[in-house]
Amino acid sequence: MRTHLGLVMLCVMSAAGVCSSTSAPESPRQFDCRSREKETFSCWWEPGSDGGLPTEYRLFYEIEKGVRECPDYVSAGENSCFFDKRHTSFWAEYIMMVVATNALGNASAQFQIPDVMNYVKPDPPVNVTVVVNSSAPSPFLEIRWKSPPNVDVRTGWVTPKYELRVKQNDSKEWKVIDIGAQTFFNFHNVEHGLLYMVQVRCNLDYGKWSEWSNTIFAKIPKHHQLEKYFWIFVFVFSLIPLLTAMYILVLKRKVVKQCLLPPVPGPKIKGVDVHLLKSGQSEDVVNALTGNQNFPPMAAWTEQVEDFLLVSDSDEWLLTDTFASEEKKDIFIIPASLHLGLEIQCGDSTVDLNTWEKTDDSKEETKSNFLNTEPINLPIEKQECLSGEEVSIQPNTSYVDIQQRPTLTDYSRVKEVNGDTILILNEEEIPHGSDAVKVKREVSVPDDYSRVKEVNSDVVFLEKGDSKPIMPHDSELSKGFCSKMIANGYVDSVPSFSVK
Amino acid sequence: MSSMRAASSCTNGQTGCHFLSLANLFDRVIQHSARMHGISNDLHSEFELYFLPSKNQIGRVSRNCHTSTILTPNGKENAQRIAREELTEVILKLLVAWREPLWHFHQNMAQHHEFNNFSSNKSLEMSDMVHELRRGVQKVVEKMQMLGVISSSLGNLASPEALLASDRAEWRLMNDYDLLYCFRRDSNKIQNYLKILKCRIVPEHRC
Numbered sequence: 001m002r003t004h005l006g007l008v009m010l011c012v013m014s015a016a017g018v019c020s021s022t023s024a025p026e027s028p029r030q031f032d033c034r035s036r037e038k039e040t041f042s043c044w045w046e047p048g049s050d051g052g053l054p055t056e057y058r059l060f061y062e063i064e065k066g067v068r069e070c071p072d073y074v075s076a077g078e079n080s081c082f083f084d085k086r087h088t089s090f091w092a093e094y095i096m097m098v099v100a101t102n103a104l105g106n107a108s109a110q111f112q113i114p115d116v117m118n119y120v121k122p123d124p125p126v127n128v129t130v131v132v133n134s135s136a137p138s139p140f141l142e143i144r145w146k147s148p149p150n151v152d153v154r155t156g157w158v159t160p161k162y163e164l165r166v167k168q169n170d171s172k173e174w175k176v177i178d179i180g181a182q183t184f185f186n187f188h189n190v191e192h193g194l195l196y197m198v199q200v201r202c203n204l205d206y207g208k209w210s211e212w213s214n215t216i217f218a219k220i221p222k223h224h225q226l227e228k229y230f231w232i233f234v235f236v237f238s239l240i241p242l243l244t245a246m247y248i249l250v251l252k253r254k255v256v257k258q259c260l261l262p263p264v265p266g267p268k269i270k271g272v273d274v275h276l277l278k279s280g281q282s283e284d285v286v287n288a289l290t291g292n293q294n295f296p297p298m299a300a301w302t303e304q305v306e307d308f309l310l311v312s313d314s315d316e317w318l319l320t321d322t323f324a325s326e327e328k329k330d331i332f333i334i335p336a337s338l339h340l341g342l343e344i345q346c347g348d349s350t351v352d353l354n355t356w357e358k359t360d361d362s363k364e365e366t367k368s369n370f371l372n373t374e375p376i377n378l379p380i381e382k383q384e385c386l387s388g389e390e391v392s393i394q395p396n397t398s399y400v401d402i403q404q405r406p407t408l409t410d411y412s413r414v415k416e417v418n419g420d421t422i423l424i425l426n427e428e429e430i431p432h433g434s435d436a437v438k439v440k441r442e443v444s445v446p447d448d449y450s451r452v453k454e455v456n457s458d459v460v461f462l463e464k465g466d467s468k469p470i471m472p473h474d475s476e477l478s479k480g481f482c483s484k485m486i487a488n489g490y491v492d493s494v495p496s497f498s499v500k
Numbered sequence: 501m502s503s504m505r506a507a508s509s510c511t512n513g514q515t516g517c518h519f520l521s522l523a524n525l526f527d528r529v530i531q532h533s534a535r536m537h538g539i540s541n542d543l544h545s546e547f548e549l550y551f552l553p554s555k556n557q558i559g560r561v562s563r564n565c566h567t568s569t570i571l572t573p574n575g576k577e578n579a580q581r582i583a584r585e586e587l588t589e590v591i592l593k594l595l596v597a598w599r600e601p602l603w604h605f606h607q608n609m610a611q612h613h614e615f616n617n618f619s620s621n622k623s624l625e626m627s628d629m630v631h632e633l634r635r636g637v638q639k640v641v642e643k644m645q646m647l648g649v650i651s652s653s654l655g656n657l658a659s660p661e662a663l664l665a666s667d668r669a670e671w672r673l674m675n676d677y678d679l680l681y682c683f684r685r686d687s688n689k690i691q692n693y694l695k696i697l698k699c700r701i702v703p704e705h706r707c
Contacts, residue, residue, distance in 0.1 A: 039575070039576055088575055089574035090575055090692075091572070091574060091685050091688065091689055092574055114681075115685060117685075153707075154699070154703075154707055155695075155699050155700075155707065156695035156698055156699035157696060159695070205688075205692075206537070206541065
């Protein structure tokens with residue numbers, strides 16, 4: 001009997017022991033929900049202890065009116081409930097009750113979901129691509145992605161916004177960029193030769209952010225730098241032959257010049273020596289150019305000369321202007337006895353004299369026989385020829401007063417220079433000063449009466465001889481020919497002009 | 501507000517031009533509503549710091565918003581199924597219903613100095629926005645009616661207040677926290693309904 005009782009006790013106790021190791025389940029803990037696309041949602045709970053017995057979990061929810069049971073326990077996994085579109089209501093409060101039941105009892109817990117909108121958390125973006133764009137001036141990453149596939153953008157129900165982050169492979173900090181609603185981005189802050197990691201995530205209507213997408217790696221190639229160096233290298237090396245060529249060109253510029261610009265062959269005129277032209281021997285030049293032609297006789301000019309040359313109404317002023325006209329018409333056609341140097345020096349004054357002629361057409365004037373007779377407006381340096389003299393010209397009166405050195409014989413006037421004769425007028429013969437060109441000159445003729453050809457009352461005809469004995473030294477002539485000539489009273493060497 | 505393409509830039513083609521400007525109007529009101537919802541969200545979060553209500557409270561905490569009487573579609577399908585006029589009316593009703601409560605809420609905020617100026621400014625902004633948004637939506641409705649997009653049966657737009665006249669006192673019973681919670685929810689509704697409406701009427705324009 002006792003053994004029976006003992007056995008029963010043992011059995012009861014063992015049974016009790018078995019029972020104590022199993023119990024009613026604990027109520028579920030932790031409850032969380034998630035909507036991936038703002039159209040459906042799922043909820044999960046964490047089960048408590050199951051009491052050692054198989055435990056069944058059921059979920060009941062109440063929304064506005066009526067209590068319903070979870071439509072789908074399977075789709076979302078263990079201890080979950082999936083609410084499809086028909087069963088999802090936004091802006092409505094869900095009261096969830098999870099009941100755990102086993103053989104020994106049950107336990108429940110209540111969870112409140114005020115608004116499923118608060119639990120919207122989308123999937124990460126898909127098809128994230130990163131392309132390295134190596135175009136100048138610097139490379140950048142072209143990042144593209146797509147919204148999660150279960151998100152309906154077409155109806156406007158959902159507006160995803162994106163966020164992007166980039167970092168170097170060895171760096172620790174991410175650079176986060178807020179993108180907005182677009183699905184692409186160009187990231188410029190990259191350097192050559194580095195590896196970069198890119199991730200994208202999104203959220204729906206300011207809900208919770210999704211997880212970061214898969215990491216995409218992108219490496220910026222290095223060779224572009226090398227390419228840059230390569231071109232610098234090529235450039236520098238191509239400069240060297242260029243510089244060398246230029247150096248050679250500069251050194252041998254004469255040779256190059258001769259090669260590229262051959263000298264123009266000089267004129268080949270018979271009898272003309274090019275060098276002679278350069279050295280400036282006037283006689284030879286003239287001879288060369290004119291070919292030693294004989295000029296027409298001087299007499300042929302006289303008529304014309306006479307037309308031009310009249311200083312006053314009186315006949316006393318018959319200054320031969322053979323030279324004048326010659327000078328006027330062709331500066332270079334001068335008697336061989338004359339030195340060309342004179343012309344060259346004082347030649348430019350003839351132009352002004354010509355102009356002076358034209359302005360005073362009304363008067364018959366004879367310009368000074370002196371080549372150096374100049375209008376007042378001539379610059380002073382042109383009066384160098386008259387170094388020994390002073391020429392005062394009064395254009396109104398056309399009165400040229402020439403003062404000469406008093407050393408020589410004073411011939412107050414020259415009447416006419418006719419070819420190789422000189423007419424010298426007396427001073428008293430000048431009727432009036434206005435039209436007269438008073439010429440005072442000293443002619444060394446009295447010293448050399450051999451030249452006197454004829455004396456006619458108050459006119460002394462001088463034979464114009466070779467100017468050379470009378471003329472001063474040649475060198476002096478070239479410099480101050482005019483003055484010297486004048487000093488010597490060699491009037492006809494000076495052109496005289498008359499204006500009608 | 502984001503920059504809106506000027507309606508005046510459209511010079512050719514009457515019908516296409518009007519639709520373009522209607523799409524622009526929609527964009528503007530949608531952005532306006534998004535901003536309004538953002539502010540209400542911020543204010544609600546700030547209030548949670550003060551009141552510290554526990555999440556996942558066991559037991560029903562009744563939040564009877566005064567707008568609960570307005571029947572609103574609770575999801576995408578429902579919002580797409582109901583008629584355009586009905587959807588538009590819902591939006592307008594919501595906007596009208598919140599005009600006065602938000603104004604009083606702002607007055608309360610200004611008086612209570614425990615709230616900082618930041619919150620006070622936000623409440624003022626929120627109150628102004630709901631008024632502006634209602635005017636904007638009314639313009640959209642007029643345009644739609646002019647284009648014949650929706651029927652002119654919405655004749656009682658001028659007096660939706662009449663519908664809620666009897667409910668006017670209800671919102672006074674709500675405390676500030678509940679008021680903010682309710683408005684956060686309703687502003688989200690308004691934003692979503694406007695987006696659905698736009699893509700139903702002008703789907704070619706960024707939908």
